[in-house]
Amino acid sequence: MSTSISLITLFGIIPILLGYLANVRSSPRKRALYRLQTKRIKKWSAIEYSTTVFIACTAAFYIAGLMALAGIKFEQMTYFYLLIVTCTSALIFLCCRWKIPEFLAKHWEKVKIFVAPAAIAIATLSKIYSDAGIAELTGLSPQNLPGAQLLLTLIMTPAIWLLGLSLFIGYASIPLMVILLAITLIRDFSNKNEPQNKKPAPNLLHFMTIAAVALFAIMLLTITQKIAGKNFYEPRLRKSIAFASFQxxxxxxxxxxxxxxxxxxxxxxxxxxxxxxxxxxxxxxxxxxxxxxxxxxxxxxTLRDFAKNQKHASSAPSATSEALSN
Structure with missing residues (x-):
């Protein structure tokens, strides 16, 4: 697989890019066009940047999937990292689209009413599961490994947050998708009787929002399922226990x-x-x-030798001071 990728990059992608760059340099019209596009990109808003990143990451994810179907496969962790990047880009797009950070900042006092009990419950669960994990993986009492207890509690806390949020978002995405699709149908029906020249253009952001909600929910559940798999977490937790307590x-x-x-x-x-x-x-x-x-x-x-050396070391400075005074 790596040989195929190297050959395609060396003899396919790189020559195409170099040829296109040479073509752009030799054409004043194309250089001026790219300068104009660069100025426009610099004036983009946050939603435009997040939309572009989301489209690019989604395209890369599907391209990697098509390459795998064609027989050009990457390592399994490469797909996992690409899944994380695509899921993160969808989250950033939704945050910019719905202005979630501004909403949280405005209503943070009300949000804390729900976050504080959840944080206490998750901290308790992380302590319980860390002790259970130590007992299961090592066969030892967790009290005999206090360093591992502390480290696994630290690891379990974000893992349980991720599991809880993924389940909540997975269930919440179902009615949310229905609402977004209903809004689309109502909008299309209301614009059906409008004259052709007065019909509004299709809202690309609305369709991208539906796609982002679906992809984010599915990918987040997939990532959580991968992390919760025994083959993924067990070797890493064992190494963490060994690092924390077996020194x-x-x-x-x-x-x-x-x-x-x-x-x-x-x-x-x-x-x-x-x-x-x-x-x-x-x-x-x-x-x-x-x-x-x-x-x-x-x-x-050993103690006598140490005391003798200490006595010799303390007498040496006094002899030196007497010589200096004389």
Whole structure:
């Protein structure tokens, strides 16, 4: 696939672009036309910019789908990122179309009445699900991994917000689509008896709004379904747990030094070890671990040497000051 894309780009797209640029440079009329178009673009409003970005992202998404049908396929994560970009462009277009930021700023005190309880509920759910995730993925008590508890709670909070919003928008988009289609039919029916020369031109923004609502709802649900898939979240959560709580080296439990593996110390001469795994990210095992302890005589000798060095270091500046005074 990558070889096909490289060949098409090298011998197809790049020569076409270079030829067209050379044609534009050699034509004063085309250069003047592009300068005029550039000045017009600079004067665009926010809705015009968001409309252009939404159209470009949607076109790129469908082009990638058609290329996949033709046998030219990208990596799976490339389609996922393109889905996120297209969904975000649809959201930005709808925000500019309906002036959602201005509405929220104007009625924020009323909106907080609904947001505050939702935030408390989601914070509680994120703590519950983070503990459940640690217990499920590691087989250990969440209380033994406080760092993982904190990090997974931080990760779960936006994930639950995304899940809740996607479900709400998915259900709300159904009546919203019906309302928008009804408005379109009523508008067409009211303009049916108008003279041909007085009929208003079709409102492109109205049709794009219907398309943006449909695409945003469908894509957001698709993104949420992808993130909620076990194959997606499990390796990443395992790596997060290992990063947050398994910081000690394997030599702490007198095991062979292993790059990537880590130890989480526990009470009663126990510990857990995180072992790298290609499919799961990490595997977690409970082991007996009694850290190596030095003999009392060795510690006493170390303390005497330290005290001797401290005494020598403190006497050296005094000798120097006496020499200077003399």
């Amino acid at each position: 000690l080296p394997t030599t702490y439990c007198e095991l062979p030094e292993t790059k990537g593996a880590g130890i989480a110390a526990m009470d009663d001469d126990r510990a857990a070890i995180a072992i790298p795994d290609k499919e799961l990210g990490y595997r977690f095992e409970l082991i007996s671990c009694k850290p190596k302890q030095q003999e009392k005589e060795q510690i006493s000798s």
